[in-house]
Amino acid sequence: MSFIGKFRPSQIASRIRDAEWEEPVGGMELITPTSVGFVGTSATTQGLDGAVTFTSCTYIYLNGIFGSTYNNYMLSIQCKSTSTSVGIIGRLRSDGTDETAANSYTHQGTSVSGSTSTGTRLTSDYWLLFNSYNVSTIGSNIMIFGPYLKQQTAFLASSNEDISSASMADYVGTHRTPQSYSSFTLQGGIPYSGTISVYGLIS
Amino acid sequence: MAKNGLNLIMPTSLSTTGTLGIINLNGSVTFSDCTLIRPAGVFTAQYTNYMIIVKATHTGTSTPISMRLYSGATAESGASNYIYSELSGSDTTIASSRTTGSSWKIMNSYATQRCATVINLYAPFLAQTTAYRSLSIDDFSSASYADWMGSHNQSTSYDNFAIITSTLGITGTLAVYGLVK
Numbered sequence: 001m002s003f004i005g006k007f008r009p010s011q012i013a014s015r016i017r018d019a020e021w022e023e024p025v026g027g028m029e030l031i032t033p034t035s036v037g038f039v040g041t042s043a044t045t046q047g048l049d050g051a052v053t054f055t056s057c058t059y060i061y062l063n064g065i066f067g068s069t070y071n072n073y074m075l076s077i078q079c080k081s082t083s084t085s086v087g088i089i090g091r092l093r094s095d096g097t098d099e100t101a102a103n104s105y106t107h108q109g110t111s112v113s114g115s116t117s118t119g120t121r122l123t124s125d126y127w128l129l130f131n132s133y134n135v136s137t138i139g140s141n142i143m144i145f146g147p148y149l150k151q152q153t154a155f156l157a158s159s160n161e162d163i164s165s166a167s168m169a170d171y172v173g174t175h176r177t178p179q180s181y182s183s184f185t186l187q188g189g190i191p192y193s194g195t196i197s198v199y200g201l202i203s
Numbered sequence: 204m205a206k207n208g209l210n211l212i213m214p215t216s217l218s219t220t221g222t223l224g225i226i227n228l229n230g231s232v233t234f235s236d237c238t239l240i241r242p243a244g245v246f247t248a249q250y251t252n253y254m255i256i257v258k259a260t261h262t263g264t265s266t267p268i269s270m271r272l273y274s275g276a277t278a279e280s281g282a283s284n285y286i287y288s289e290l291s292g293s294d295t296t297i298a299s300s301r302t303t304g305s306s307w308k309i310m311n312s313y314a315t316q317r318c319a320t321v322i323n324l325y326a327p328f329l330a331q332t333t334a335y336r337s338l339s340i341d342d343f344s345s346a347s348y349a350d351w352m353g354s355h356n357q358s359t360s361y362d363n364f365a366i367i368t369s370t371l372g373i374t375g376t377l378a379v380y381g382l383v384k
Binding site for chain 2: 025026027028071072106107108109110112117118119120121143145146151152154155156158170171172173174176201202203
């Protein structure tokens with residue numbers, strides 16, 4: 001019995017007619033920032049992997065993560081603050097400068113803690129992405145839609161904000177200026193530590 | 204050895220009701236002024252769970268955007284087969300509701316505003332009940348939030364789905380990803 005690789009010729013013929021034979025297109029790719037800036041103790045990429053580990057930082061600048069290769073992105077982050085709870089905010093960034101135009105960002109926060117649900121909306125010069133609680137690790141997946149396109153940008157952040165008491169918090173928001181941004185900044189009111197990975201979604 | 208965890212799926216064909224619908228080179232779909240977008244053959248035994256990303260806008264008044272399962276070209280539109288709950292936030296108003304109907308709601312599109320959603324779909328190709336969750340931003344001007352989650356109560360295998368609106372056409376992009384098993 002002859003084989004071509006691990007398949008018999010008859011199997012090859014059947015697989016050629018089978019759509020599964022086609023090599024699938026990867027759907028999500030890990031992006032390595034062209035550079036990482038920070039205010040704090042340290043923020044570095046992990047070798048060639050692209051994930052950023054940061055320690056006791058108040059600012060993390062993820063430069064060169066948005067480009068024309070992808071339309072939509074996912075930022076996966078786990079972190080904890082070093083003392084009291086802290087809000088982590090995000091800003092779009094380009095050419096080394098944060099976009100800080102007044103009232104250009106709007107976010108809506110919806111949270112559930114036990115039987116209490118709360119809603120807040122704010123128009124300002126930043127997005128609130130999530131809150132980091134004292135010592136308790138939080139996790140958040142942040143989707144950013146179309147930041148490099150010259151159109152409005154939107155984000156969705158779904159988070160577990162307090163692992164001790166398991167609070168849910170979802171933040172969504174928009175940025176109204178139809179401008180292209182290549183980078184992103186995360187800022188905490190007090191230092192926080194953790195890791196963040198940026199993925200591009202192929203489309 | 205690591206391998207891709209998420210693959211972009213190429214539809215075998217595309218059906219639309221509206222002005223334009225095309226399958227892009229990698230498999231994502233671009234549509235213009237459509238009330239129905241149905242990328243065929245996207246659910247198979249190769250994957251169990253899927254992620255779907257939709258961005259859309261339209262030029263008329265606000266319109267709800269829904270999703271319906273299909274087997275081939277046949278829509279599953281049983282009047283009480285889709286059940287979903289909604290949690291929404293608009294400023295300080297938090298609302299929740301549960302609905303039984305003939306489709307799942309996935310987001311709202313507001314006049315001239317973009318909307319976007321990430322849909323996680325669980326086991327549509329398996330002959331068992333299907334579940335979904337759609338986390339969406341509904342209104343780019345005022346940043347409205349809506350989280351939809353639900354189930355389909357028929358133990359049937361479906362190989363595709365449609366995004367549908369009641370009357371107004373939507374314009375945007377859609378991509379279906381399979382989570383590698």
